[in-house]
Amino acid sequence: MKKVLLFISLLLAASLFVGCNEEKKSSAHPDKVTVMIYSEYIDPAMLTDFQMKTGYKLQLELYEAQEEMIGKLQASGTSQYDVIIASDVVIQQMIHLGLIQPIDTNKVPNRINIADQFKNPSYDPTNSYSIPYLWGTTGILYRDASVDPMKVSYNMLFDSKQTKGNFSLLEESRSMLSMAMQAKGFDANSTKQEELNQAVEHILKAKKDPHFLGFDGSVGGKDKVLSKMDWAAIVFNGEAMAAIEEDSSLQFAIPTEGSFMWVDAMLLSSKAPNKEGAYAFMNYILDAKIGAQLAKFINYATPNKASLEVIDEEFKNNRVINPSKEEIDRMVFLKDPGDAARLFDEAWTIVKTR
Amino acid sequence: MQTEVFEGKLTTRARMRKFGVLLTGPGMLWLIVFLLLPTAFLMVLAFAQRGSYGSINWDFSIENLRRLVGFSSFGWSPDNLLILWRSLKIAVITTVLCIAFGLPMAFWIANHGKTMRAFLFALIMVPSCTNLVIRTSAWMTLLGPDMFPAEIARFFGIIAEGESLYPGSFAVYIGMVSSMLPFAVLPLYTSVERLDWGVVEASRDLYAGPLRTFYHGILSQMMPGIVASVILTLVPSLGMYVISDLLGGGKYMLIGNLIQQQFGAAMDWPFGAMLGSVLIICSVISLVIFQRVGGKNFV
Amino acid sequence: MSKKKLPFITVILSIIGFILLYLPMFLVVEQSFNASKHGQSWGGFTLDWYTGLADNAMVQTTTVNTLILAVVSTIIATVLGTLLAIGIHRTPWGKKMQYFYDMSINVPVVTPDILMAIALVSVFALFRSWTSLFDPGMLTMVIAHVTLETSFVVLVVQSRLVSIGKDQIEAARDLYASTAGAWFRVIIPQLSTAIISGALLAFTLSLDDFILSFFTSGPESQTLPLYIYGSLKRGISPQIHALSSIIFGLTLFVMVLMVFRGIRKERKLARKL
Secondary structure (H helix, E strand, C coil), X not given: CHHHHHHHHHHHHHHHHHHHHHHHHHHCCCCEEEEEECCCCCCHHHHHHHHHHHCCEEEEEECCCHHHHHHHHHHHCCCCCCEEEEEHHHHHHHHHCCCEECCCHHHCHHHHHECHHHCCCCCCCCCCCEEEEEEEEEEEEECCCCCCHHHCCCHHHHCCCCCCCCEEEECCHHHHHHHHHHHCCCCCCCCCHHHHHXXXXXXXXXXXXXXXXXXXXXXXHHHHHHCCCCCEEEEEHHHHHHHHHHCCCCEEECCCCCEEEEEXXXXXXXXXXXXXXXXXXXXXXXXXXXXXXXXXHHCCXXXXXXXXXXXXXXXXXXXXXXXXXXXXXXXXXXXXXXXXXXXXXXXXXXXXXC | CCEEEECCEEEEHHHHHHHHHHHHHHHHHHHHHHHHHHHHHHHHHCCCEECHHHCEECCCCCHHHHHHCCEXXXXXXXXXXXXXXXXXXXXXXXXXXXXXXXXXXXXXXXXXXXXXXXXXXXXXXXXXXXXXXHHHHHHHHHCCCCXXXXXXXXXXXXXXXXXXXXXXXXXXXXXXXXXXXXXXXXXXXXXXXXXXXXXXXXXXXXXXXXXXXXXXXXXHHHHHHHHHHHHHHHHHHHHCCHHHHHHHCCXXXXXXXXXXXXXXXXXXXXXXXXXHHHHHHHHHHHHHHHHHHHHHCCC | XXXXXXXXXXXXXXXXXXXXXXXXXXXXXXXXXXXXXXXXXXXXXXCHHHHHHHHCHHXXXXXXXXXXXXXXXXXXXXXHHHHHHHHHHHCCCCHHHHHHHHHHHHHHHHCCHHHHHHHHHHHHHHHHCCCHHHCCCHHHHHHHHHHHHHHHHHHHHHHHHHXXXXXXXXXXXXXXXXXXXXXXXXXXXXXXXXXXXHHHHHHHHHHHCCHHHHHHCCHHHCCHHHHHHHCHHHCXXXXXXXXXXXXXXXXXXXXXXXXXXXXXXXXXXXXHC
């Protein structure tokens, strides 16, 4: 018994020692770049390719929800990370919380490849904190050949006379409430309590429809439409494209009342241990060929105009991935609600409780 | 100093306690530093406010407490109470179902030879080595419209043509029981394995019926195990929301969602801390009472 | 316990219970051979997901980290938890002290993961101003997991201790066993199932944990649950099904081997007698 205990304690001491050692190494290694990212959000082949081309080892830290990721950075600091991938809506917040720092544009020569619509965007007006990684849109995926995708309205879901089958709404408080406001004809970025109130009523009305199946993430909604449990669902265009590839009778539409698009951007951590490496990574992603490879792997559109020239025609002309000018004009970027955040939170609690 | 008999040995209370401190010392030190201290911090945080952009504003007030009992920007509403009620309902039903399946499983496993018993017992735990989300997604596919459970249900006329068994409360309970069952069986099996069957025989010898024998001879011996099993199922089910979101369609919010939302989308740590602190205090008090009443009075 | 005749309903309920546990596992295995990537319908047989695992460095390192974390934290938690349970149980604590112990043990059980994670990272941030040991990484993850697991071990072991009661140790003492002898020869052997149960419980808790791991992990200590939850936005990859099937198969294989060895031993023993 005693020998066993002794052995165990030795083992523990050893493992803790190894653990600490690793820690020390990690903070004093200038030859690697640490990126905070969703898993499977970068082609694994790029990890080795990046190391070959730049000499830096690419290390990933994974997260599920970006608000949790921000919480973690707030509590634990940013000194372990070089690049953070996050979407447009949280960029202003991250600047205010001091989690990211301006990018030295001269160090990222491939910036000239960025398409015009992503230069000076509303989420980064000074164009100094973010470099776009990928972008996408949000719309309705449905199984109905009789409905023209150019004429789809939110009433397809919200008006019980027009719902012809089961449907799911999006399980994301900010996005869903904004879409409901657009459906009512308000600005998606409105923070007026009265308009929010109407959005809540609008969703609650849809919730009473016997066709309402529930709130789903983009992947869940796609799966339900594919398996014919749902007739329509709100999904991102990447999922819509994957679904249409599997079943060509499905269609995807950006509602006429408008919708929102999003950009996942590369940001520079405020205490990046390896700034040079971070710039090397950003430059690498903005390379024409790499941008095309990334877009194909993840199934989303690239903000890289040079990549559009090397990507295959089919992908480039796919209306789901690269929407028309007219559709883009209908879409907005969502803004951080600022102090109205509590309003949105309480509105969502009501939506999900009643 | 007064000497007493402990464990058949003449010693003093103080000496026993000294040794007790030695035994519990490492564990308690750990829990004080890494558990009680953080929890205390949480309770202080509960009285702070959300600053702009999700930072923490250390102005202390009871605003979060007011909000907790329902005073929101939209006026007073019973939403938070409704959330608590729904979560409790799901947790209690899950626990009852888990004990209902867990008790016979514990007896059945204990009724095998030594090796087989260990094998079956380990078999209970093997599925838990696969991630919860993966198992729950598997249920989503399994309960879909084209799979055999739906066809069986259709054959018996429970659901109509083209319908599926999820989303809905049936699917939620299947998923909940499937993931919580191992935690219910563990302590039950541990107590069945060491049952004193002499008591059962004595009770039979005294002409007690099977029900009375089961109740007085078996259940009373197993009470500490049942209490542990209820705690291990009830409490985690109360905070569980992944399963009800995936299998129930996420139509309704549970207490777990509400708390998660404060640290996720809403980024309102102080309100989340307030929700959590109240939940922790209420459940610890009811648990300790439950353990006292349930665990010790029966022995 | 000798074999008893159990009511028929017991067997039926047990079988249903096992079906509930294993049905999703069979689907996971099936999906791992399914060629259709988005996995709703059967798209033909393939081994691609298994061969793909060999090239996926991220999955490999996260699997190794998950196992290290689970094993180390389970060992610490089991030792701490067992000592705690015995110490609380056998010592004549005063009433207040007893309440203090009961409360502290129950806190991790009732605290939602996310709150424990938030509270822990906040305190780690405080400690970090004194020592860099608390930088997010394997050490902080082990601390978080042990804190969660210890109470569960205590709960299981305690319930067994309560039902053993105090008579046996007194009986052993009456037969001239020393206190230590009585504990090691009489009580600990009876506790072994409970200790193993507690350890198994701790192990599975650690394997499944996402929130605590997420908030305490560093770039060098990513685990499998982090990978799985991180991929939820894009849907779970069939490679994860393949990996889960491998782990599932290996565990079953080891267990069956042990059963055969056990049966052989039992037979030898029977022959000797």
